[in-house]
Amino acid sequence: MSKPIRKSLNPHSMEDVTAANSKYDTDNNGSVSQEEISSTNIQESVAGADGSYDEILGEQVNSKPAKKVKRHHLELDPAEDEFEHGRDLTRNTEADKIVVRMRDVRISFKIGSLERVIINHLNLDIRRGEILGLVGESGSGKTTIGRAIMRINKVSGGEILYNNVRISGKISKKRERLLKTKVQMIFQDPGDSLNDRANIDYIVSEGLRAYHLYTDEQDRINKVTEMMQRVGLRPEYLFRYPHEFSGGQRQRIGIARCMIMNPEFIVADEPISALDVSIRAQVLNLIKEFKQERNMTVLFIAHDLSVVKYISDRIAVIYAGKIVELAPALRLFEAPLHPYTKSLLTAVPIPDPKIERKKKIITYNPGMHHYVLSDAPELKEIEPEHFVRCNTPEFEQYKIELKRLGGEE
Amino acid sequence: MSDEKEVVIDVKNLSVGFVVRGKTTNVIRNISFPVYRGETLAIVGESGSGKSVTTKTFTGMLDANGFISGGQIIFSGLDLAKFKTNDDWLQIRGKRIATIFQDPMTSLNPLLTIGYQISEVLMLHHGLKKDEAKKEAIDLLKKVKIPNAEERYNDYPFQYSGGMRQRVVIAIALACRPEVLICDEPTTALDVTVQAQIIALIKELQEEYKWTTIFITHDLGVVANVADRIAVMYAGQIVEYGTVEDVFYHPEHPYTWALLCSLPQLGTKEEPLSYIVGNPPSFASEIIGDAFAPRNEYAMNIDFVMEPPIFKVSETHWAKTWLLSPMAPKVKKPKLIEELHQRMKIAAQELKRQEGDLDE
Numbered sequence: 168m169s170k171p172i173r174k175s176l177n178p179h180s181m182e183d184v185t186a187a188n189s190k191y192d193t194d195n196n197g198s199v200s201q202e203e204i205s206s207t208n209i210q211e212s213v214a215g216a217d218g219s220y221d222e223i224l225g226e227q228v229n230s231k232p233a234k235k236v237k238r239h240h241l242e243l244d245p246a247e248d249e250f251e252h253g254r255d256l257t258r259n260t261e262a263d264k265i266v267v268r269m270r271d272v273r274i275s276f277k278i279g280s281l282e283r284v285i286i287n288h289l290n291l292d293i294r295r296g297e298i299l300g301l302v303g304e305s306g307s308g309k310t311t312i313g314r315a316i317m318r319i320n321k322v323s324g325g326e327i328l329y330n331n332v333r334i335s336g337k338i339s340k341k342r343e344r345l346l347k348t349k350v351q352m353i354f355q356d357p358g359d360s361l362n363d364r365a366n367i368d369y370i371v372s373e374g375l376r377a378y379h380l381y382t383d384e385q386d387r388i389n390k391v392t393e394m395m396q397r398v399g400l401r402p403e404y405l406f407r408y409p410h411e412f413s414g415g416q417r418q419r420i421g422i423a424r425c426m427i428m429n430p431e432f433i434v435a436d437e438p439i440s441a442l443d444v445s446i447r448a449q450v451l452n453l454i455k456e457f458k459q460e461r462n463m464t465v466l467f468i469a470h471d472l473s474v475v476k477y478i479s480d481r482i483a484v485i486y487a488g489k490i491v492e493l494a495p496a497l498r499l500f501e502a503p504l505h506p507y508t509k510s511l512l513t514a515v516p517i518p519d520p521k522i523e524r525k526k527k528i529i530t531y532n533p534g535m536h537h538y539v540l541s542d543a544p545e546l547k548e549i550e551p552e553h554f555v556r557c558n559t560p561e562f563e564q565y566k567i568e569l570k571r572l573g574g575e576e
Numbered sequence: 577m578s579d580e581k582e583v584v585i586d587v588k589n590l591s592v593g594f595v596v597r598g599k600t601t602n603v604i605r606n607i608s609f610p611v612y613r614g615e616t617l618a619i620v621g622e623s624g625s626g627k628s629v630t631t632k633t634f635t636g637m638l639d640a641n642g643f644i645s646g647g648q649i650i651f652s653g654l655d656l657a658k659f660k661t662n663d664d665w666l667q668i669r670g671k672r673i674a675t676i677f678q679d680p681m682t683s684l685n686p687l688l689t690i691g692y693q694i695s696e697v698l699m700l701h702h703g704l705k706k707d708e709a710k711k712e713a714i715d716l717l718k719k720v721k722i723p724n725a726e727e728r729y730n731d732y733p734f735q736y737s738g739g740m741r742q743r744v745v746i747a748i749a750l751a752c753r754p755e756v757l758i759c760d761e762p763t764t765a766l767d768v769t770v771q772a773q774i775i776a777l778i779k780e781l782q783e784e785y786k787w788t789t790i791f792i793t794h795d796l797g798v799v800a801n802v803a804d805r806i807a808v809m810y811a812g813q814i815v816e817y818g819t820v821e822d823v824f825y826h827p828e829h830p831y832t833w834a835l836l837c838s839l840p841q842l843g844t845k846e847e848p849l850s851y852i853v854g855n856p857p858s859f860a861s862e863i864i865g866d867a868f869a870p871r872n873e874y875a876m877n878i879d880f881v882m883e884p885p886i887f888k889v890s891e892t893h894w895a896k897t898w899l900l901s902p903m904a905p906k907v908k909k910p911k912l913i914e915e916l917h918q919r920m921k922i923a924a925q926e927l928k929r930q931e932g933d934l935d936e
Contacts, residue, residue, distance in 0.1 A: 304767045305738065413855060414623065443622045444794045448838040448851035455848065470767045473797075473841045477849065514772040516797025518839050519920035520820045523800040528772045 266330060266432050266464045267293040267316055273324030274311055285311050286488045289325070290546070293432075298458060298465040300479030300496065302472055302511065308488040309468045313434040316466070317352055318343065329432070348378050351430040353454075355437040357417035361409040367420055368405040371395070374428045390427060398423045398453060415446030419453065426457055432464045439474060451478055473515045476500060481552075484508045487533065490546055494553040502572045504555045504565045507531040536561070581612040583650075584756060584788050585634065590647035590657070592629055592638070592812075601859040602645065603629055605812040611756070616782070616789040618799040618820075620835070621809035622856055627792045630809070631758045633657070634790075635673050636665040652755075671701055674754035678761040680741035684733040690717075690744050691729035697751040716747040720777060739770035743777065750781065757782075758790045763798060775801055796839060800824060805892075808832050811857050811867035818893030827913060828887075828895040830874045837912045841923055850912065866898065874899060874907055 274286040285308045293299050303309045314320040315335070316327060322335040334346055351374075354360035361370055372391050374380070381387040392402040398419040409417055418438060425433060435454060439447040455478055458465055469475050475482055475496070482499045484492040484507060492505040503509050510531040517523050538544050542558045549555050549565055557565060592604035604626050611617050619627045632638050633649060636659055649656040651668070659665055677683045685693060694716055695709035704712060710729070717725035720743040733741055742762060749757060759778065763771035779802060782789055791802050799806060799820070806823040808816040808831065816829040827833055837850045854871040857863055866872070869879035878884075878898050887900035898904055912919070 304769055416855075444796065445622055445835060445838050445852045447840060448849035451840060452848045452851065471840075472768070477840050511769060514768040515841070516768070516772070516795065516801055517920055517923060518796040518800045518824070518836070518841060519917060520800045520803075520824050521917075522920055523797065526801075528776060530769075530773070 263331075264295050265292045266295050267291075267466075268328040268331075269312075269316075269325070270328070271325035272312075272315065272322055272327060272335070274308070274315055274320055275323045284488075286315075287324075289488070289490065291483065291490065291493075293464060293466060294481075295464055296462050297480040298455075298467050298478055300475035300482040301466060301468045301485060302470065302475055302482060303485035304470060307485050309470075309485050310436055312485075313352070313436050313466055313468050316432075317350060317434055318346070344378070348374075348380075348428060349431040351425040351428050351433050353418075353421055353425050353433060353435040353438045356441050357414055357421050358409070358441075360421060361417060363409055366406050366408055367395075367400075370409070370420060371405075371424050371427055374424065378428075380428070394423045394427045397426070399449075413446075414442055415449060418442060418446075418450050422450070422453055422457075426461075429461070430463060432466075434466045434468070436468045437470065438467075440470070447474070454478065471515065472500075472511050484511065486531075489556060490554075491556045492554065493546070498553055502553070502569055504549065504553075504568060505557075506535065507533075581615070583610045584613045584652075585611040586648075586650040587611075587630075588648045588650065590630070590633065590649060591645045592626075592633060593643055593645040594639070595641045595643075599860075600645075603642075603812050603859055604633075605863075606647070607812075607814050608647075609807055609814055609817055611788060611790060612805070613788055614786055615804040616791055616802050617805045617807060618791045618793060618803035619807045619809055620793060620796065620799055622794060624856055625809040626812040627809050628760055631675070631760065631790055631792060634756070634758065635669040635675060637669070637675070670697070670754075671752050672754055673756040673758065674749040674752060675758040675760060676742070676745050676749055676762045678764050680738065680745050680765075681733065683745055684741060686733050689730050689732055690736065691731075694744070694748050694751060697748055701752050713747075713751075716750055717744070719750065719781070720744070720747045722747075738766055739774060742766065742770075742774055746774075746777065746781070750785070753785065754787055756788045756790065758792070760792045761794070762791075764793070764795070771798070778802070796835065797841065808835070811863060812859070813867065813896065815868065815897070816893075816895040818889070818895075822890065822893035825917060826889070826893070827909075828889055828893075828900055829868075829897045830872045830899065831868045832895075833910050833913050834871075836916060837910055842912060842916075842919055850910075866896075876904065 269289055269291045272286055272289040272291075273284065275282050275284040277283075289312070291312075301309045301312065311320055315322055316329075318334065325335070326333050327335040329346060329350070332342070334342070338346075365373075368391060371394060372387055375387055375390065381390060391405065395402050395405065400416060400419055400423070404412075409420070412420065418441075421438075438454065439450050442450060451474065454465065454467075457463065467475060467479055472482075479496050482494060482496050483490050484499070484505065486507045492499065492503065492508045494502075499508065500512070503512055506529070510529040513526060513529045517526070536544065536558075538558055542560075544556050544558045544561070546554045546556050547562055549557075549562065549569060555562075555565055587610070588608050590604055590607050591602060593600045593602050607630065609617075619630065621627050629638070629642070632642075633644055634651070634656060636656070638644075644657045647657060651673070654668075656668065659668070684690075688696075691710065691713055694713040695704075695706070698704045698709040698712050699706065714725045714729055717729065722728055722740060722743055728736075733744070736744065745762075757778075762778070763774050766774065775798060778789065789802070791799070793799060803820045805819050806817070807814045808823065808829065810831050816823060816827065816832050823832060824836075827836060831852075834850075834852045838852060840849060842849070852871055857867050857870070864883075865881050866875070866879040866884055869875040872879065876898055884896050884898045884901075886894050886896050888894045889900065899907055
């Protein structure tokens with residue numbers, strides 16, 4: 168902030184101030200005198216402009232707080248307004264109970280001229296406040312779905328709605344910005360997902376900085392420190408680098424970075440697959456605690472059913488890009504119907520030698536269905552809340568099976 | 577039972593050190609255990625507990641800054657701890673003791689065909705001609721259940737899926753008919769379904785070839801499936817050693833209790849999972865007393881002062897904890913451990929029923 172520069176810029180700033188004043192004049196039919204508006208409106212006009220003006224008027228007006236206020240009260244168009252106030256808990260219609268709605272979603276990847284469709288005609292609703300477990304083997308598209316909600320993977324057909332607002336395809340920058348303050352992700356590999364060159368303070372507060380979610384530097388530090396303690400890390404770790412931490416600690420940093428944004432919805436992409444057994448429990452507990460405390464919605468992606476059983480409310484089993492079974496977590500374990508679900512269940516290792524040795528592994532053969540075009544399989548509700556992908560004969564067969572299991576509630 | 581078994585590898589008072597920035601740290605601290613012929617020994621522990629380092633000493637694959645600082649590894653009359661040159665190791669490594677690593681992508685050469693990588697081993701170790709080796713290699717691929725083995729012989733590693741690659745690595749290990757197969761977390765990078773298949777394959781082949789397996793993992797579910805004996809490692813020491821029944825049904829060391837309690841399979845909706853607080857100790861400073869004491873809710877004063885000796889529980893079972901000392905107060909094991917088998921039964925019941933269903 169050297170004097171000469173300020174002088175050279177001064178005329179420019181004056182111009183702007185007069186411009187703002189004249190605008191003010193017309194708005195109020197010229198009833199306000201120049202003196203009255205002089206201080207307050209300079210402030211506002213500066214706040215509305217780019218940050219570069221802050222420097223110029225830095226000494227005359229303390230523009231910082233005003234700037235923050237401005238940013239928070241951006242005018243919203245009706246769609247965005249809806250989007251913004253999705254959290255309004257007074258309204259509780261059927262549509263409001265669903266956070267993410269995927270309709271006929273199609274995701275494909277292009278390799279040269281070849282197009283490979285990974286997900287086709289996917290319909291999935293994620294309800295407010297639930298943990299939805301998404302289980303499948305690698306290559307089944309479970310991660311792709313999570314990434315599509317995050318707008319990392321493009322959707323080539325259908326749409327994804329978030330709080331009844333479309334978030335797939337082309338959306339306005341403003342909507343995208345808003346979305347990214349509400350939706351966060353926890354990644355599988357805590358080593359790769361953290362920037363090696365940045366210290367923990369920077370990593371955790373990156374989101375806060377990007378969206379100016381703090382009033383001043385002290386507030387930011389308080390928020391970060393509080394979050395560090397919340398995930399069980401000491402505040403003095405803030406100035407260390409990711410390589411100084413163990414895998415479990417890194418994953419907790421990943422969770423802190425995610426939770427500090429106070430998200431409404433989280434995509435947890437195999438957050439414990441890369442961790443040791445003794446640490447898995449800690450991370451699972453942490454996610455569950457946060458979920459209960461803040462009433463978030465979580466999409467929990469995993470390949471191991473035993474993990475998902477503990478944490479989720481509903482489980483969706485996915486095979487080759489198609490949901491084959493969707494049921495409340497306990498119900499899925501009680502009465503699995505689709506052969507793929509059954510094969511997944513037998514694969515879960517049970518830490519008990521006597522039981523584990525007797526187990527037989529069932530391998531799923533997708534060719535066993537004998538589907539025909541005239542009776543294409545689809546996701547059908549076989550009992551309340553319990554959906555299975557099947558065709559008509561299979562539907563009948565599953566019904567009988569369910570009866571034998573003592574199912575129908 | 578243990579008297580009749582022949583010992584393949586006998587580890588006696590083994591210590592391993594690493595030189596880091598001019599300082600020597602002891603990573604394996606005076607461990608002794610036998611490996612019995614034809615059995616599967618599982619080594620369980622957190623990352624950094626020294627599981628992999630222990631087995632790396634069997635094939636001379638320690639990193640350049642690591643060295644055996646004491647003890648013996650007796651394998652068919654030879655002391656492997658005394659081996660120095662690469663020529664010494666060539667007779668053992670790969671040929672009599674083979675290793676399967678965690679990540680099959682890094683253990684295969686991406687520039688060579690799968691077929692070549694298998695037949696190479698056969699030509700080198702068995703002196704087979706090229707076409708003989710090819711025939712043998714295809715047989716091996718069939719053994720590990722690769723479909724269309726003849727066609728896939730000329731494929732490259734990237735054309736195989738993770739599970740398939742691990743099968744290929746097993747085939748390469750098989751090529752030499754090793755006496756001991758070390759599986760270093762072979763299924764950690766794989767899906768549960770694929771994991772179950774690979775484990776079944778290893779077990780099946782072990783029955784056929786009668787080798788001895790040393791299975792390194794942190795997944796107790798896998799251990800329950802494959803192991804005959806278990807060695808639980810913590811901070812470079814074996815804290816509990818016994819048959820699979822001993823360790824799962826009558827665990828004595830608090831660390832084993834904690835490990836078993838933290839299994840997600842035990843979780844119920846109502847209560848949070850229990851877990852081990854804190855972190856494993858760092859090797860940078862000397863460990864005094866029981867290494868697990870700071871994280872152990874059953875720790876006594878003596879645990880912080882003196883290292884516990886080995887207490888025998890039965891002929892096949894021992895643990896390194898002061899709790900087993902006759903002078904120690906009687907502690908009640910965690911409720912979960914007492915209920916472990918019951919809980920597992922409940923967890924398995926649903927699965928069991930499904931298996932029954934499919935039989936019909």
